[in-house]
Amino acid sequence: MRKFFTFIGEVSHFGLKGLVDAFRPPFEWEFFVLQIEQIGWQSLPLILAAGLALGIVLSMHTRGTLVQFGAEALIPTLQSASFFNELGPLVTGLLVAGRVGAGIGAGIANMRVTEQIDAIESLSIDSFKMLVVTRIVACILILPMLTLFMDFASLAGGFVSEHFVSHISLRLYLDRAFKTVEWANFIPPTLKTSVFGFIIGTVSGFFGYTTDEGSEGVQRAATNSVVLSSLLIILADVILVKAIFFLFPRDAI
Amino acid sequence: MNDKAAVEFERVFKTFGNRKVLDDVSFKVNAGEALCIMGRSGTGKSVTLKLMIGLLKPDSGKVCIDSEDIAHSSEEDLSRVRRHMGFLFQSAALFDSFTLADNLALPLRRLDRSKSPSEIDRAVDEALEQVGLDLDKAKTPAELSGGMRKRAGLARALVLRPKLILVDEPSSGLDRITASEIDDLLLKVKKEYRATLVIVTHDVRGARRVGDHIAVLDRGRLIGFGTATELEKSDHDIVRQLVSES
Numbered sequence: 001m002r003k004f005f006t007f008i009g010e011v012s013h014f015g016l017k018g019l020v021d022a023f024r025p026p027f028e029w030e031f032f033v034l035q036i037e038q039i040g041w042q043s044l045p046l047i048l049a050a051g052l053a054l055g056i057v058l059s060m061h062t063r064g065t066l067v068q069f070g071a072e073a074l075i076p077t078l079q080s081a082s083f084f085n086e087l088g089p090l091v092t093g094l095l096v097a098g099r100v101g102a103g104i105g106a107g108i109a110n111m112r113v114t115e116q117i118d119a120i121e122s123l124s125i126d127s128f129k130m131l132v133v134t135r136i137v138a139c140i141l142i143l144p145m146l147t148l149f150m151d152f153a154s155l156a157g158g159f160v161s162e163h164f165v166s167h168i169s170l171r172l173y174l175d176r177a178f179k180t181v182e183w184a185n186f187i188p189p190t191l192k193t194s195v196f197g198f199i200i201g202t203v204s205g206f207f208g209y210t211t212d213e214g215s216e217g218v219q220r221a222a223t224n225s226v227v228l229s230s231l232l233i234i235l236a237d238v239i240l241v242k243a244i245f246f247l248f249p250r251d252a253i
Numbered sequence: 254m255n256d257k258a259a260v261e262f263e264r265v266f267k268t269f270g271n272r273k274v275l276d277d278v279s280f281k282v283n284a285g286e287a288l289c290i291m292g293r294s295g296t297g298k299s300v301t302l303k304l305m306i307g308l309l310k311p312d313s314g315k316v317c318i319d320s321e322d323i324a325h326s327s328e329e330d331l332s333r334v335r336r337h338m339g340f341l342f343q344s345a346a347l348f349d350s351f352t353l354a355d356n357l358a359l360p361l362r363r364l365d366r367s368k369s370p371s372e373i374d375r376a377v378d379e380a381l382e383q384v385g386l387d388l389d390k391a392k393t394p395a396e397l398s399g400g401m402r403k404r405a406g407l408a409r410a411l412v413l414r415p416k417l418i419l420v421d422e423p424s425s426g427l428d429r430i431t432a433s434e435i436d437d438l439l440l441k442v443k444k445e446y447r448a449t450l451v452i453v454t455h456d457v458r459g460a461r462r463v464g465d466h467i468a469v470l471d472r473g474r475l476i477g478f479g480t481a482t483e484l485e486k487s488d489h490d491i492v493r494q495l496v497s498e499s
Contacts (some may be wrong), residue, residue, distance in 0.1 A: 034350075059352070066445070110349070111348075111349075113340040114344045114346060114349075115344050115346040116346045116347075116348055116349070118308055118342065118346065119346035119347075119348070120336075120348075121308055121340055122306050122307075122308060122335065122361050123336050123339045123359065123363050123364060124328070124331065124332035124363065124364065125336070125363055140282065
């Protein structure tokens with residue numbers, strides 16, 4: 001039990017140090033831009049493909065049920081409500097945890113094992129800022145943007161699916177999709193993914209940066225990064241949804 | 254060569270947990286000389302190098318570089334001292350995601366901010382030419398052989414034209430011919446840069462060829478220090494075994 005709380009304390013301290021160091025010069029712009037490219041740009045195809053596919057699948061599933069009640073007109077509304085409120089943020093968080101979390105964990109661990117971190121330190125460069133802080137900040141900033149792409153890709157998928165079945169026009173589909181969407185139930189769920197980004201960057205960075213077990217440590221860092229990041233994202237989601245309902249009570253109805 | 258100490262260890266102790274890695278180690282390396290540190294695995298050789306560049310701090314004692322005690326210096330002072338040092342890591346430790354040219358440019362951009370981009374390019378080209386990799390500057394480390402990676406690591410250590418070069422196991426994982434080529438390069442660098450070299454090695458042939466002096470560590474203690482000929486007459490069996498070529 002003591003070991004568990006020590007671990008929680010170490011990870012929390014690691015993440016908070018990352019946040020504090022993000023505001024302390026010198027800023028590693030070059031490496032930050034590189035991370036934006038690797039974490040954001042390179043995740044985009046996966047996010048778009050997943051969003052499109054989930055949009056189609058959700059539309060097909062809901063149609064069967066809603067048609068029985070003559071409520072197929074609600075399909076676009078249900079689609080947007082599901083994705084903007086919950087599915088988009090959560091699925092984006094989990095997908096990025098899988099793709100990026102493993103990469104960050106294994107990448108930094110490999111740098112530790114092959115003495116690249118020592119080489120960085122020997123040049124009087126703060127390796128924590130260069131390798132960890134840039135990744136945490138990039139994850140925090142990029143997750144909401146990827147979530148937007150996921151949301152709109154899923155709407156596109158939903159439209160394609162509906163169009164083939166009911167020949168609904170794009171304009172009507174979008175009208176129905178956005179009829180009930182308000183800033184309050186769009187912005188907070190999207191921004192909550194910054195917390196997911198913080199979790200992914202911190203947890204993966206921690207396992208990678210603190211490894212000291214050779215190639216086995218690299219493998220373990222990758223696995224642990226994905227497992228713990230995913231678990232914490234799901235737990236954080238429960239808390240954040242509750243917090244959003246508390247701050248915006250109308251969304252809870 | 255002169256008698257001014259480029260590196261001086263004074264009663265250095267270092268432990269990791271309960272394990273004594275360095276136990277009251279004192280020695281000095283004069284400017285322009287090459288010291289080879291030998292010893293069995295796990296006797297504190299690499300730790301000695303990491304203490305010299307400030308990656309580790311001793312538990313007690315002094316680690317002086319050009320008469321400046323870096324064990325108790327600030328990050329800023331350490332950064333200034335490191336400006337005149339180069340480190341060739343055992344695995345070369347080239348940055349995977351960078352090209353060779355970018356690997357070499359990083360120390361210049363970080364530690365020598367007076368250089369313009371064109372001066373940096375020129376310095377990178379010169380260092381790569383020095384180790385015979387001038388045609389490979391656009392390659393990434395993954396595209397290089399073990400020997401090429403070692404030479405690239407050496408080029409990165411040389412790019413700041415350092416006065417003190419620290420080398421960790423230059424011949425590990427290399428065949429005898431390639432290891433000998435790396436030794437040739439080290440000798441060339443020592444002569445051209447008038448640099449001080451500290452080399453951790455298991456290769457007795459290389460140590461006798463490159464080193465002016467050899468230090469032998471055993472279980473954290475310095476049990477031999479001198480020329481190869483002097484150490485051949487040591488009272489310690491381990492020292493005689495390590496420096497003997499046969």
